[in-house]
Amino acid sequence: MKAKKNKRERSEQMQQVSAGLRDVLGMTQWRKEHPHATWAEIETAVDEQINQLRAQLIQDLVQLGEGENWSQKPQEARPKCARCGKPLWARGEQTRWIQTTGGEAVKLTRTYGTCPACGVGFFPPG
Numbered sequence: 001m002k003a004k005k006n007k008r009e010r011s012e013q014m015q016q017v018s019a020g021l022r023d024v025l026g027m028t029q030w031r032k033e034h035p036h037a038t039w040a041e042i043e044t045a046v047d048e049q050i051n052q053l054r055a056q057l058i059q060d061l062v063q064l065g066e067g068e069n070w071s072q073k074p075q076e077a078r079p080k081c082a083r084c085g086k087p088l089w090a091r092g093e094q095t096r097w098i099q100t101t102g103g104e105a106v107k108l109t110r111t112y113g114t115c116p117a118c119g120v121g122f123f124p125p126g
């Protein structure tokens with residue numbers, strides 16, 4: 001079942017998303033301003049927009065699972081020290097930038113924690 005999808009079979013939902021994005025991303029306007037754009041120019045313009053969107057989408061999805069700020073949570077709901085099991089103390093957020101394959105950087109913010117008992121500091125997983 002590796003048959004390539006024919007363009008005609010592209011889902012109606014995808015067409016609606018494309019139509020919406022065309023306006024939101026300013027591509028409809030761009031096309032009006034570049035009525036003689038070549039295939040390559042159109043492709044480049046779309047790639048630039050999509051890569052940014054792609055990076056934002058990845059960032060949002062990653063943050064949904066990992067970017068949880070647990071610093072305001074009750075002790076029992078906080079991540080535990082991997083060494084002694086005590087609830088961690090939040091030590092503020094730290095930001096990392098990760099490069100995506102689309103060439104855009106994705107910002108990740110995670111809460112850094114230290115153990116009040118043994119002093120170990122780390123980014124809790126999850």
Ligand SMILES: [Zn+2]
Nearest residue numbers: 081084115118
């Ligand atoms: Zn500890």
